[in-house]
Amino acid sequence: MASADSAARLIAAVVAPQGDLIPAEEESFNHTARVCDVGPDGKIYISLGQPFNVQPNDKIELYDEIGIGGIIRINTDGSGREVFTRGVRNSVGQDFHPETGELWWTDNQVDGMGDDIPPGELNRQTSAGEHFGFPWTNSRVEIVTESEFPRPENVSFTEPQLELTAHAADLGMSFYAGSSFPEQYQSGIFWAQHGSWNRIDPVGARVMYTALDPETGDAMGAQVFADGWLDEETGEYSGRPMDIAFLKDGSMLVSDDFAGAIWRIAYNPQPAE
Amino acid sequence: MIRLARVIALGGLMLAGPYPVFAGDLAEGQKIARMCRTCHGIDGYAQIPIAPHIGGEPQEYLEAQLMAYKTGTRVHEMMSVVTAGLSDQQISSVAAWYAAHTATASLPEGVSAEDAPATCSGCHGADGISLLLDAPNLAGEVNIYIDTQLKAYRIGKRSHVIMSEIASDLTDEDIRELANWYANVSLEISPPE
Numbered sequence: 443m444a445s446a447d448s449a450a451r452l453i454a455a456v457v458a459p460q461g462d463l464i465p466a467e468e469e470s471f472n473h474t475a476r477v478c479d480v481g482p483d484g485k486i487y488i489s490l491g492q493p494f495n496v497q498p499n500d501k502i503e504l505y506d507e508i509g510i511g512g513i514i515r516i517n518t519d520g521s522g523r524e525v526f527t528r529g530v531r532n533s534v535g536q537d538f539h540p541e542t543g544e545l546w547w548t549d550n551q552v553d554g555m556g557d558d559i560p561p562g563e564l565n566r567q568t569s570a571g572e573h574f575g576f577p578w579t580n581s582r583v584e585i586v587t588e589s590e591f592p593r594p595e596n597v598s599f600t601e602p603q604l605e606l607t608a609h610a611a612d613l614g615m616s617f618y619a620g621s622s623f624p625e626q627y628q629s630g631i632f633w634a635q636h637g638s639w640n641r642i643d644p645v646g647a648r649v650m651y652t653a654l655d656p657e658t659g660d661a662m663g664a665q666v667f668a669d670g671w672l673d674e675e676t677g678e679y680s681g682r683p684m685d686i687a688f689l690k691d692g693s694m695l696v697s698d699d700f701a702g703a704i705w706r707i708a709y710n711p712q713p714a715e
Numbered sequence: 716m717i718r719l720a721r722v723i724a725l726g727g728l729m730l731a732g733p734y735p736v737f738a739g740d741l742a743e744g745q746k747i748a749r750m751c752r753t754c755h756g757i758d759g760y761a762q763i764p765i766a767p768h769i770g771g772e773p774q775e776y777l778e779a780q781l782m783a784y785k786t787g788t789r790v791h792e793m794m795s796v797v798t799a800g801l802s803d804q805q806i807s808s809v810a811a812w813y814a815a816h817t818a819t820a821s822l823p824e825g826v827s828a829e830d831a832p833a834t835c836s837g838c839h840g841a842d843g844i845s846l847l848l849d850a851p852n853l854a855g856e857v858n859i860y861i862d863t864q865l866k867a868y869r870i871g872k873r874s875h876v877i878m879s880e881i882a883s884d885l886t887d888e889d890i891r892e893l894a895n896w897y898a899n900v901s902l903e904i905s906p907p908e
Contacts, residue, residue: 471792472792473792493792495792495796553793553796554796554797554799554800637753638753639753639754639793640750640751640753640793640796640797641750642746642749642750643749644753677749677752677757678752678757679753679762700762700763
């Protein structure tokens with residue numbers, strides 16, 4: 443419940459007006475789901491999905507400059523825009539590591555190459571301006587050839603932390619900072635898989651989890667945390683998870699744009715007998 | 716001119732009555748439809764508001780639209796990707812699968828077919844079941860889907876010899892009214908026997 447006091451401090455203002463965030467001539471209906479979060483530095487981080495399945499050669503330089511197919515950051519007053527992340531296809535999930543402040547994000551990969559490639563991605567960014575390879579590479583899969591698409595000079599590509607099930611559509615992600623889930627889920631990353639749309643055998647519609655290596659901080663491997671929204675016999679969805687968030691009690695909320703529902707997942711240990 | 720020729724050709728088909736243009740294999744079509752079902756349903760009853768119901772539509776219409784996506788004369792971020800990977804034969808088969816379903820429409824209680832929008836009903840039917848092989852069913856489509864298509868015709872993003880002209884004269888209010896008429900029709904789709 444917002445008190446009158448805190449409500450009085452809420453201010454709605456335009457940070458990046460229409461036509462400014464994305465130039466009017468580059469507006470598109472494709473890959474327009476945006477995520478934005480305030481980082482540990484107080485800046486706003488906004489992912490800008492690129493409008494094509496794979497962008498044409500003549501858009502690469504322009505998009506790289508604007509941050510389309512990237513993540514930009516700006517001050518809360520709209521000033522100081524810079525491209526923070528390069529070489530992204532369409533990221534619809536990001537969160538900052540609660541201790542290191544590093545930005546982690548999911549990325550959706552190319553359609554039309556086959557049901558089993560290329561893999562989805564979970565990425566870890568350790569410095570501003572890093573390039574994650576798109577459209578040249580998606581993890582170990584080459585997407586466009588360097589002979590046709592000259593690669594930018596003096597750029598190395600950061601490999602993803604995890605290769606995820608192809609076309610499962612990894613979307614909203616969040617570090618677990620609560621304490622009510624069992625020990626094995628402390629401090630790792632949860633994310634929503636929306637599920638595939640045109641794969642012959644649908645995959646996804648799950649909530650996934652990875653623990654982080656206590657030494658290196660790297661992701662240790664994706665595991666299924668919650669599923670059951672996809673009937674594998676019939677290939678029918680009953681729900682499609684979009685995003686996750688946590689309540690103060692440490693329980694998880696999962697938004698679902700197919701069932702039109704928000705699910706809550708809480709840990710209810712059986713009392714000792 | 717090419718488009719005009721196509722309409723004349725379809726006129727010939729209409730006289731002949733519905734028959735498969737190519738021998739689409741239903742079983743093959745059903746298999747391909749697994750790529751379509753997340754949005755359009757395995758029976759062609761759409762699962763999401765931006766996708767049309769395609770079960771029980773004329774095979775000719777379905778096939779023409781899929782070929783238009785494949786050849787680039789109609790463009791959509793998802794449909795263009797899907798059709799690029801399908802052969803002409805696969806397109807025939809999947810069109811045959813959806814066309815083999817039966818679409819049944821019923822007007823809301825107390826609504827008379829006589830009040831149907833005359834602009835549309837001559838081809839799309841008062842209840843939104845198509846009367847032509849080249850026209851889609853409109854029964855039970857979400858109003859924003861119909862709205863978006865009419866606006867696409869109006870600005871030239873989608874083009875058709877009859878529809879482009881009809882849409883060019885419609886205001887936003889006209890469009891929403893027509894869309895609401897068909898959106899209010901209830902649609903049932905039954906599988907092939």
